[in-house]
Amino acid sequence: MKAIRVHEFGGPEVLRLEEVPAPRPGAGQVLVRMHAIGVNPVETYIRSGTYARLPELPYTPGNDGAGVIEQVGSDVNEFKAGDRVYTAGSISGTYAEFVLCKTEQVHRLPANVSFAQGAAMGTPYATAYRGLFQRADARPGETVLVHGASGGVGMAAVQLARARGLRVFGTAGSDEGRKLAREQGAHEVFDHRAPDHFEHVMKATGGRGVDVIVELLANVNLGKDLPILAKGGRIAIIGSRGKVEIDPRDTMQRDADVRGMALPNTPPSELASIHAALVAGLENGTLLPVIGKEFPLVEAAQAHGAVMEPGALGKITLVTESKK
Secondary structure: OEEEEEOOOOOHHHOEEEEOOOOOOOOOEEEEEEEEEEOOHHHHHHHHOOOOOOOOOOEOOOOEEEEEEEEEOOOOOOOOOOOEEEEEOOOOOOOEOEEEEEHHHEEEOOOOOOHHHHHOHHHHHHHHHHHHHHHOOOOOOOEEEEOOOOOHHHHHHHHHHHHHOOEEEEEEOOHHHHHHHHHOOOOEEEEOOOOOHHHHHHHHOOOOOEEEEEEOOHHHHHHHHHHHEEEEEEEEEOOOOOOOOOOOHHHHOOOOEEEEOOHHHOOHHHHHHHHHHHHHHHHHOOOOOOEEEEEEHHHHHHHHHHHOOOOOOOEEEEEOHHHO
């Protein structure tokens, strides 16, 4: 089979398409024929060698994807060959034509959802759900601000929050991004390139402040987030690309909480709960991933460039020959 392999940490050019043996499923495992693969920023950090947890070299990147069960281990009863699934984690890496997964890493993909949309679920939607509901404890009737609402995680947060009954504010850096955020359910949208957009957010709350902030770029925004929180407000830090200076008094005046998260820290029982909710959202149509750009597997390096560009619109995916 064809797979992307990384033999040394570095720039996108270290992503190489190679022929490797297809894995075989053992006990508690399934083999998935991939149709679409989700590309996430974290995979660029790992590839470059700057992430906290690094795999042994060589390795195949990726956790997310969607396809069809090709083969199951001898003791697997919950899945069978031919089942449509999306992956949220894998044993062998998802940037490949075939992927080996534990049964708990695959989830049923409803017939009304495309493989590309399924490939958008694992990391972005699970991250948004955990940040919103398990870390920030967002509740119906509250107001949430989603920074970067036109990207993969941001759009997931908008859809999830709207479906749960929150008042949703979103930011984006382009007219197209703000239009997309509004189409996905944001009640109010703001231009995060405008230096006074935090003041506009505060004004939109009538001066009360927002209850929850989903923060995807904490090194830029955190110091300005805290003053626009309502009393008892919570910030879920999902992404950051550097250090930031804050005034601790901004937390004291509001009894505010700043809660970090990394999806790999999620306990198995809570992860299972997340994906049960996500599959239900796909089935009933409240969750509908938007695909931005698709690249063939051989162009994984270009996809890594695209996923880090500002002004993202939807999910970046790779597609295999199986899609054709």
